[in-house]
Amino acid sequence: MELAVLGPLEVRDDDGAHPVEGPRRRALLAALLARPGRTVPTADLVDALWPDDPPPSAEHTPHSHASRLRRAHGLPIVARDGGYTLDLTEVALDARPP
Numbered sequence: 038m039e040l041a042v043l044g045p046l047e048v049r050d051d052d053g054a055h056p057v058e059g060p061r062r063r064a065l066l067a068a069l070l071a072r073p074g075r076t077v078p079t080a081d082l083v084d085a086l087w088p089d090d091p092p093p094s095a096e097h098t099p100h101s102h103a104s105r106l107r108r109a110h111g112l113p114i115v116a117r118d119g120g121y122t123l124d125l126t127e128v129a130l131d132a133r134p135p
Contacts (some may be wrong), residue, residue, distance in 0.1 A: 038110065039129040042070060048110040055110060061086050066100045069114065069123035070130075078120040 039049040046063050047054045056065050068077055068085035082090050082099040103114045103121050113124040 038064075038127070039131060040070070040112075041131045042067075043131050048112070050111075057106070057110070059102075059105075061098070062102045062106055065099060065121075066106060066112070066123070069121060073123065073125050073130075076118050076120040076122045082121065 040130070041047045041049055041054065046057045046066065048057065049055070049078075057066055059078055061105055064085050065082055068082055079096060083095045086098060086102075087095055099121060103116070106112045107114055115122045115124055
């Protein structure tokens with residue numbers, strides 16, 4: 038699996054390229070990619086999803102989007118220590134040298 042971040046954000050696998058649907062899912066994935074291998078606190082993810090005025094349910098929304106990204110693309114997003122981590126040990130990234 039490869040994550041393409043240079044150009045449109047998409048997941049590439051043996052079946053081809055698959056766009057990451059939805060602006061909030063793309064924002065969550067971008068926030069995780071900005072801190073590779075580190076846990077991003079839920080509060081920081083909420084800020085990434087709603088820079089100005091988060092809704093009352095905002096604290097639960099990162100869980101929903103992480104779950105949808107896992108289900109749709111098989112991304113190794115792990116919940117831990119009050120946040121989420123994208124495990125890049127199994128994922129190639131087009132912005133990183135081989």
